[in-house]
Amino acid sequence: MNAKTAARSVARPLRVSTMSWLLRPRALLVALTSAAALFLLMALNMRIGDIPMTLADVVAATFGDTQNTFIIMELRLPRALAGALIGAALALSGAITQAIARNPLASPDVLGVTQGASVTVVAAIVFSGTAYGGASGLLATLGIPVLGLLGGLAGAVIVYAFAWRRGLEGYRLVLVGIGIAAVFTNLKYWLLTVGDVHDSSRAMVWITGSLHARGWEHVVPVALALAVLLPAALLGTRSLGALRFGDDTVTGLGVRMNRARSAMLLIAVLLAAVATASAGPVAFVALAAPQIALRLAGTAQPPLVVSALVGAVLTAGADLVARTLFSPAELPVGVVTAVLGAPYLIYLLVRIRRERRT
Amino acid sequence: MSALATVARPPAKERLGALRRRRILALGGLTAALAVGVVLSIAIGAKPVPPADIWQALTAPTGSEHDIVVRSLRIPRTALGILAGIALGVAGALMQGHTRNPLADPGLLGVTQGAGFAMVLSIMVFDMTSLHSYIWFGLAGALLASAGVFALGTIGGKATATPVTLALAGTAVSAFLYALTSALVLLNEQAMDVFRFWQSGSIAARGEEVAWQVLPFIAAGLLLALANAPGLNTLSLGEDVARSLGQNVTATRAVGLVATTLLTGAAVAACGAVAFVGLMVPHMVRPLAGPDNRWLLPYSGLLGAAMVLFADVIGRVVAMPGELEVGVVLALIGAPFFVALVRRRKPVRL
Numbered sequence: 072m073n074a075k076t077a078a079r080s081v082a083r084p085l086r087v088s089t090m091s092w093l094l095r096p097r098a099l100l101v102a103l104t105s106a107a108a109l110f111l112l113m114a115l116n117m118r119i120g121d122i123p124m125t126l127a128d129v130v131a132a133t134f135g136d137t138q139n140t141f142i143i144m145e146l147r148l149p150r151a152l153a154g155a156l157i158g159a160a161l162a163l164s165g166a167i168t169q170a171i172a173r174n175p176l177a178s179p180d181v182l183g184v185t186q187g188a189s190v191t192v193v194a195a196i197v198f199s200g201t202a203y204g205g206a207s208g209l210l211a212t213l214g215i216p217v218l219g220l221l222g223g224l225a226g227a228v229i230v231y232a233f234a235w236r237r238g239l240e241g242y243r244l245v246l247v248g249i250g251i252a253a254v255f256t257n258l259k260y261w262l263l264t265v266g267d268v269h270d271s272s273r274a275m276v277w278i279t280g281s282l283h284a285r286g287w288e289h290v291v292p293v294a295l296a297l298a299v300l301l302p303a304a305l306l307g308t309r310s311l312g313a314l315r316f317g318d319d320t321v322t323g324l325g326v327r328m329n330r331a332r333s334a335m336l337l338i339a340v341l342l343a344a345v346a347t348a349s350a351g352p353v354a355f356v357a358l359a360a361p362q363i364a365l366r367l368a369g370t371a372q373p374p375l376v377v378s379a380l381v382g383a384v385l386t387a388g389a390d391l392v393a394r395t396l397f398s399p400a401e402l403p404v405g406v407v408t409a410v411l412g413a414p415y416l417i418y419l420l421v422r423i424r425r426e427r428r429t
Numbered sequence: 430m431s432a433l434a435t436v437a438r439p440p441a442k443e444r445l446g447a448l449r450r451r452r453i454l455a456l457g458g459l460t461a462a463l464a465v466g467v468v469l470s471i472a473i474g475a476k477p478v479p480p481a482d483i484w485q486a487l488t489a490p491t492g493s494e495h496d497i498v499v500r501s502l503r504i505p506r507t508a509l510g511i512l513a514g515i516a517l518g519v520a521g522a523l524m525q526g527h528t529r530n531p532l533a534d535p536g537l538l539g540v541t542q543g544a545g546f547a548m549v550l551s552i553m554v555f556d557m558t559s560l561h562s563y564i565w566f567g568l569a570g571a572l573l574a575s576a577g578v579f580a581l582g583t584i585g586g587k588a589t590a591t592p593v594t595l596a597l598a599g600t601a602v603s604a605f606l607y608a609l610t611s612a613l614v615l616l617n618e619q620a621m622d623v624f625r626f627w628q629s630g631s632i633a634a635r636g637e638e639v640a641w642q643v644l645p646f647i648a649a650g651l652l653l654a655l656a657n658a659p660g661l662n663t664l665s666l667g668e669d670v671a672r673s674l675g676q677n678v679t680a681t682r683a684v685g686l687v688a689t690t691l692l693t694g695a696a697v698a699a700c701g702a703v704a705f706v707g708l709m710v711p712h713m714v715r716p717l718a719g720p721d722n723r724w725l726l727p728y729s730g731l732l733g734a735a736m737v738l739f740a741d742v743i744g745r746v747v748a749m750p751g752e753l754e755v756g757v758v759l760a761l762i763g764a765p766f767f768v769a770l771v772r773r774r775k776p777v778r779l
Contacts, residue, residue, distance in 0.1 A: 180600075233768050243771055249600070250767040253705070257760035260629040260702060261753070268622045272615060279611045354604055406612040413605030420581060420598055 098368040098377055105380035109155060112387040116154070117147040119394050145286070153285040154390045154404065155383040156293040157346040158356050162382020163297075164342035165357030166364070166373035167304060167335050170311045172245050175419060178358040179343035181248030182336070185352035186255035187226015188219040188344065189278045192351070193259050196274040197266035215277070216289065216348040223344035226255065231336070238329050280353035280405025282390050289349040296345040297379075300338050304375055307335050315372055353405045355412025356382050356389075362419060448719055455717035459731040463511075466738030470507040471499060473742055475750045505637040510741055510755070511734045512640060513632060513696040513703060516647045518733020519654050519726050520692035521707025522714070526661045526722055527685045531770065534708035539602035540693045541702045543574020545628055546606040548698075549613045552620045564642055567698030575690040578602050630702040630756015632741055643695040650691030651730070657684045658722040665720070703756045705763025706733050712770065 085094040117129045124132070124139060132139035133148065164179045172181075179185065195218050234240075234247040259278065263271045276283070304311075310331035313324045321328045343357065360382035361373035368377050389407040396402060472483060478495045485491070486499035521534060547570025551563045581598040614621040660681035663671045668678050696703065710733045711725065718724040737755060740762065744753035 233772070236772055246771040247768050250764050250771065253767070254760050254764040257630065257702060257757050260625070261757045263625045264629045264754070268618055268625070271625055272618060272621055275611055275615060275621065279608070279615070354608065402612060403615070406608045409604050409608030413601045413608070416601040416604075417581060417598070420601065 095368065095370065095374075098370060098374050101364070101367045102377050102380055105377065105384050109380065109384045109387060112384060112391060113151040113155060116151045116387060116391050116394070117143060119391075119398070120147060149287045149290050150282055150285050151387065151390075152290045153293065153349060154282050154386045156290060156297060157282075157350045157353065158360070158382040158384070158386025159379040160293055160297055160300075160342045160346040160382075161353060161357040162360030162364070162385075163301065163304060163375060163379045164339040164346070165382070166361035166375055166378040167311065167339040167342075168357070169361055170314055170372055171332055171335055171339070172242075173315055174242075174245060175362055177245055178355075179339060180252065180352070180354075180357070181230075181245050182340055182343065183226035183228075183230035183248055183251050183255070184223040184340055184343040185226075185347055186252040186259070187229070188223035188347045189352055190255045190259050190262070191222025191225070192219045192277050193262045193274040196277065197262050197270050216292070219348035219351075220344050223347050224340065226251070227340040227344065276403055277351045279403040280351040280408070281403035282350055282393075283401065283403070285350065293345055293349050296342060300342055301375075301379065304335070304338050307331065307338070308375065311335055312372065351403075351405060353386065354409035355416065356385055356408055359412045359415050360385055362415075451717060452719070452724060455714075455728065456731075459728060459735065462735040463731055463738070466735045466742070467507055467511070469742045470510060470738045471503045474498070474503060474745055475752070501637070502634075505635065505640055506632050506741070507738065508637075509632045509635050509640045509643075509699060510737045512643060512647050513700050514706060514734030514737035515730040516650060516692040516696040516733075517703065517706040517737070518710040518729040518731070519651060520689045520696075521709075521733070522711040522722070522726050522729040523654050523657065523661070523685055523689050523692075524707065525711050526665065526725075527682065527689070529665070531712070534705065539574040539578040539599045539606065540571045540690075540697050541628070542603040542606035542610065543577075544568070544571035544694065544698045545624065545701075546570055546610045546613075547573075548627065549610050549620050549624050552623055553613060553617050564639060564698050568643075568646065568694050571694035571697050572690045574602055574606060575693060576686065579686055579689075627701045629754045630700060630759070631754040632700050632703075632737070633752070633754075635699060639699050643699045646691050646695035650688045650695065653684055653688035654692065654726055655723075657681065657688055658726050661685065661722045665722075701754075701756060703737070703759060705759050705767065706736055709763050709766050710736060712766075 083094045083096070114126055114129055117133075118124050118126060120142070122139070122142060128137070128139055129143060131137050132143040161179070165177075168177050168179055168182060169175055171177075192215055195215060230244070230248050230251050233251065234244040236243065263274060266274075310326045313321050313326045314328070314331060314335075316324070318328060321331075346353075361378040363385075364378040364381040365373045367381070368374050385408070386404065389411065390404045393402040393404045393407045396407075471487075472478070472480065476498055478486075478498060482493075482495040483499055486493075486496040490496040490500060524534070525531060544567035548563045548567040550570075551566035555563075578599050581602070610624070614624050660671075660676060663674055663676050664678065664681055666674075671681075672678055693707070710729045714725060714728040714732050718728040737759070740758040741755040744755050744758040747753055
């Protein structure tokens with residue numbers, strides 16, 4: 072037994088009267104480290120802006136009442152929190168999707184959420200743009216986040232309806248999702264051509280995923296969603312663990328397969344939809360974070376809480392890069408995550424093929 | 430195959446005869462469909478032109494307004510549609526044959542984003558404004574991206590990539606290039622304006638030059654593809670069998686890869702995101718042409734051209750007096766086809 076498998080096998084049962092849990096010291100360590108890194112990144116992120124501050128200024132303004140308190144509490148803290156929470160929600164959604172699809176390369180993108188939201192929001196921006204006489208009725212009252220949420224959920228329903236055939240199969244779900252996403256993508260391209268070029272540019276920023284000017288109104292929905300859905304996902308950990316085996320084994324283990332899959336899928340879709348509605352489709356966090364978490368924690372499948380923390384760290388880090396790289400100009404955070412994430416996905420692909428061959 | 434089915438089949442000679450009859454009938458049908466597509470594409474448009482005037486424009490142009498519409502707008506557009514359709518249809522059949530993967534489609538494999546990124550880069554670096562000056566860069570970008578995805582699909586494993594691996598490799602490369610592209614166009618509104626019209630996938634307003642520019646690449650790709658067909662037939666028995674029959678497997682694969690990238694690269698650089706032709710066409714042709722690639726490839730080309738022209742005409746008709754890009758129409762037709770293919774209980778085995 073080499074060192075890696077030895078580390079993997081360490082899991083101590085923790086018993087309190089009649090209840091018992093598995094305690095994994097390594098996963099706990101990773102979770103604590105990630106939380107510390109997240110705190111540091113958020114603090115660093117809050118230093119940057121039109122008025123540069125030292126870390127001490129940031130801490131003083133957050134916990135006390137200084138001249139910078141308004142900037143920190145109303146502008147920079149909500150943005151930093153939005154980034155962290157969105158990253159956590161996307162990563163959690165990705166961890167669940169990968170377990171259901173039994174494929175480390177799946178992500179909520181194949182569930183129709185991100186492209187559904189993109190098409191809806193691009194349509195809203197373009198048809199409320201200067202070429203069509205400004206925002207009107209429905210759009211003005213609903214706003215872009217609500218439309219993005221509705222569009223994302225509608226996209227997921229479409230994919231789910233087409234992928235269901237006497238049960239839900241991970242393989243079919245992924246491929247149907249890719250097909251439906253292609254239609255949405257072409258519709259999105261078409262919508263980008265019908266409006267004014269300035270509106271198209273605005274829409275382009277949204278569909279790349281951006282944390283620019285995100286306030287408390289973007290933080291609260293994601294925080295609420297996480298508060299409800301994270302415990303729900305943790306309750307489903309047992310059936311999620313069973314779902315990675317073959318269909319017969321899952322049934323043999325006493326899990327109602329289609330019901331468990333559908334319930335976990337619903338959680339994944341809701342998380343991804345809420346996160347996407349707030350910041351746009353931030354690429355690759357949902358894909359990479361669970362895989363990084365899995366390797367760091369040394370577990371057999373993506374650990375949910377650690378994945379969420381890693382996702383938050385990734386997004387906060389990417390936002391820091393996006394804001395400092397071409398400072399004072401700012402890149403959308405989605406550009407940074409995609410440019411960093413895609414090579415990682417390619418590396419994963421190569422590795423998986425190599426493992427399969429040996 | 431059960432014993433009963435084997436008994437019930439007619440003798441080999443009779444079956445071959447039936448296949449030959451079907452192939453000749455299908456050839457006639459496909460040629461007729463393409464001819465109808467060409468006629469519709471020249472006859473229908475935002476500006477109604479009476480048939481007599483069209484005939485006059487084709488045979489004895491006098492420089493009237495109708496002549497200009499037909500000769501400088503509709504004919505180049507139709508020609509580009511035929512070229513792109515042939516290229517995408519043949520490339521789709523070739524790619525499905527080489528990957529032995531019924532879901533392989535050149536459009537899913539990063540070609541489009543590769544071309545888009547290279548073109549946006551060239552617009553910004555060299556300050557270009559007209560389509561035919563940056564089409565070379567699009568071509569180069571498409572070729573590089575396509576080769577990259579294909580290599581990823583085969584690296585570290587056997588030459589056959591699974592549908593999921595291939596699709597996801599394409600997704601990864603596409604997403605990477607698209608992120609870079611969107612960063613560039615967000616910095617430059619002029620590039621954004623050119624890019625958004627290119628990426629929506631259209632054969633309109635490309636002008637005669639574009640068709641001439643991509644013609645040599647498509648012609649070379651077609652020649653290579655046809656030369657590749659017998660080798661591909663042998664390869665479909667499996668690499669080991671092909672090798673033991675004395676075939677140079679690496680060379681056959683390389684020729685197929687070069688042909689696919691030339692064909693799709695040229696089509697995509699000229700027309701933008703025109704997806705799903707390469708995916709759909711070989712499946713529709715296979716029952717008619719049989720599994721022999723020497724028949725399958727040309728038939729796919731014919732049907733591809735007809736399909737692009739029909740989709741383009743539909744796009745012109747449904748949104749009169751504006752029009753819907755051919756890429757959107759093809760995606761709306763093609764995606765249900767793709768989904769139906771995935772939902773079939775037994776996927777087509779190649």
